[in-house]
Amino acid sequence: MRDNSTSGAAVDFLLHLVDSADAERIRRRIGLPEAEGDPETRRSLLWSWTRTAVPSSVLLWVLEEDDPELNKWVWRHVSADNAMRRAIARGVPFGHARVEPVTVAESVDVTDEPPVPVNFTRFGLIGALREGTSMQSARTAASMVLERSDWQTVTEADQDRPLPGYARWALSIRPDCPPALRAHFGTHRKFTHRVEQAGVLDGPADYATAWGPASDVLQVLSTGQLMFPARAAEAEDALRPLVREHLADHEDAWAVLAQLIDTFHGNVVELVVTAGAIA
Structure with missing residues (x-):
């Protein structure tokens, strides 16, 4: 197992889902120290977090906190x-109840904001979306949909005259696309599957149980209370019954899990069930 800042944090996340006394005994058994809370360890975890590929919805949950430091x-x-970085540079709020701009952290260099697409300058938002003749050009145009009012403008334009297929798809795979608009664009099984494969998830429970590899997912979830506290409990609630059923207070099962986690390619559910079965 790697150091506690990576896979150690992943195992520690699952241990927090069982009785604290059992968790402490299991930590001693598998040689896992208690997670450090000092600033240096926290910073190391966050830098590791930025290098772990995640579905776009995970980043949206962080943005919904409307916290400049996050x-x-x-x-x-x-x-x-580009859409996320553009929104951050412009202080766009993502929380459902917030309307005022979000302060931009000093360490964010707003001069690095992605350039405004040429088609947007020439044709405006809807014109640029209608001009998109490829997925790349459509996604570039879609990156200019930032404010809630922009989404309303898009909705009204599509109702007036349906947007081209590339534009609809580019908008659908934006994690902040309003659910009603995405459902209007498509509801059949193949469409919703492709949207999920593009990184748009129903919520943290979906991410916790269906995404992989398990080590990366658990590493991200281990920062949940810090990065997306408003949504973190959904992932914990989804995994808690599974952990208690297959691992519980069984030291051998936890030892197997700690040995498997670095090389296991499946999702968290498969990891937990496999560790319990082997033990």
């Missing part, structure tokens, strides 16, 4: 796209 980590994340 936004700066999204800005640095390998999975952040």
Whole structure:
């Protein structure tokens, strides 16, 4: 197992889902120290977080906190796209109840905001979306949909005259696309599957149980209370019954899990069930 800042944090996340006394005994058994809470360890975890590829919805959950100090980590994340970085640089709020702009952290260099697409300058938002003749050009145009009012404009334009297929798809795979608009674009099984494969998830429970590899998912979830506290409990609640059923207080099962986690390619559910079965 790697050091506690990576896979150690992943195992520690699952241990927090069982009785604290059992968790302490299991930590001693598998040689896992208690997670450190000092600033240096926290910073190491966050830098590791920015280098772990995640579905776009995970970054949206962080943005919904409307916290400048959290936004700066999204800005640095390998999975952040132009739309997210543009929104952060412009202080766009993502929380459902917030309307005022979000302060931009000093460490975010707004001069690095992605350039405004040429088609947007020439044709405006809807014109640029209608001009998109490829997925790349459509996604470039879609990156200019930032404010809630922009989504309303898009909705009204599509109702007036349906947007081209590329534009609809580029908008659908934006994690902040309003659910009603995405459902209007498509509801059949193949469409919803492709949207999920593009990184748009129903919520943290979906991410916790269906995404992989398990080590990466658990590493991200281990920062959940810090990065997306409003949604973190959904993932914990989804995994808690599974952990208690297959691992519980069985030291051998936890030891197997700690040995498997670095090389296991399946999701968290498969990891937990496999460790319990082997033990």
